[in-house]
Amino acid sequence: MLEERDIERLIEVFVTKGDLRDAVSNLATKHDINELLNSVDAYAHKADAYFQEMVMLSHKVDRHERWILQLAEKLGVSLKA
Numbered sequence: 001m002l003e004e005r006d007i008e009r010l011i012e013v014f015v016t017k018g019d020l021r022d023a024v025s026n027l028a029t030k031h032d033i034n035e036l037l038n039s040v041d042a043y044a045h046k047a048d049a050y051f052q053e054m055v056m057l058s059h060k061v062d063r064h065e066r067w068i069l070q071l072a073e074k075l076g077v078s079l080k081a
Helices: 004-013 017-025 030-075
Strands: none
Touching: none
């Protein structure tokens, strides 16, 4: 025969409708996931553009440095690092 403490233990173990409602209400929706994916995609696009810009800037600086060294050599100027 079930005693009152056995019933209390069962109540603690089993999930109630209220518990299920709370759990389901905390789940991410498709809309939430789509917003997250859109945010990640936008960030990746910005990061890609930034890295491409940095590569172009690096090439530009290298070209300018080469020009400066060529000018210094033609002018007989010694550049020290």
